[in-house]
Amino acid sequence: MDFKNSNISDCKIITLPKIHNTLGNITAIENLNDVPFNVQRIYYLYDVPSNEERGGHAHYELEQFIIAVSGSFDIILKDGVTEKAVTLNRPNNALHVVPGLWREIANFSGGSICLVLASEKYDENDYIRDYNKYLDLKHDS
Numbered sequence: 001m002d003f004k005n006s007n008i009s010d011c012k013i014i015t016l017p018k019i020h021n022t023l024g025n026i027t028a029i030e031n032l033n034d035v036p037f038n039v040q041r042i043y044y045l046y047d048v049p050s051n052e053e054r055g056g057h058a059h060y061e062l063e064q065f066i067i068a069v070s071g072s073f074d075i076i077l078k079d080g081v082t083e084k085a086v087t088l089n090r091p092n093n094a095l096h097v098v099p100g101l102w103r104e105i106a107n108f109s110g111g112s113i114c115l116v117l118a119s120e121k122y123d124e125n126d127y128i129r130d131y132n133k134y135l136d137l138k139h140d141s
C-alpha cells in the first residue's frame with residue numbers, strides 16, 4: 001500500500017479471535033497470522049483527558065492496528081478526498097490503518113486504553129504533522 005494511493009476504504013475493521021467462557025474472554029494476536037504486517041512496536045495511550053484529541057498526523061510508511069482494549073474512542077480518518085469517523089469500543093476489534101492516512105483520535109471515554117500495534121519502530125521522520133503539507137503530498141502528481 002503506497003502513501004499516495006491509499007484511501008479510507010483500505011482501512012478496515014478486523015474482528016480478532018475471542019476465546020469465551022464463563023470466566024471471561026481472551027483475545028490473542030499472533031504476529032503475521034492475525035496482523036497482516038510484522039509488528040515491530042507496541043504502545044498504548046492511557047489517562048487521556050476526555051476532552052483531548054490525539055493523533056493529528058499521517059505516516060509515510062507506518063501501518064497500525066488500533067484497538068480499544070478498554071473503553072471507547074473515535075478515530076477520524078482522512079485521505080485528502082473524504083473522511084470517516086470510526087468508533088472503537090470492543091477489545092476484539094482492530095482498525096487497520098494503512099500508510100498515507102491522516103488520523104485523529106477523539107472522544108476518549110474515562111479509563112480508556114488505546115493499544116497500537118505498529119509495523120515500524122518509532123521514527124519521527126515517518127510523520128507528517130502539518131495537514132496542508134499532507135494534502136500537498138497526497139495530491140501532488
Ligand code: TYD
Pocket residue numbers: 041043045053054055056057122
Ligand atoms: P505522537 O505519536 O505524536 O502521539 P499521538 O499521535 O498519540 O498524539 O507521540 C507523542 C510523543 O511521544 C512524541 O514526542 C513522540 C513520542 N513517542 C515516542 O517516543 N515513541 C513512540 O512509539 C510514540 C508513539 C511516541
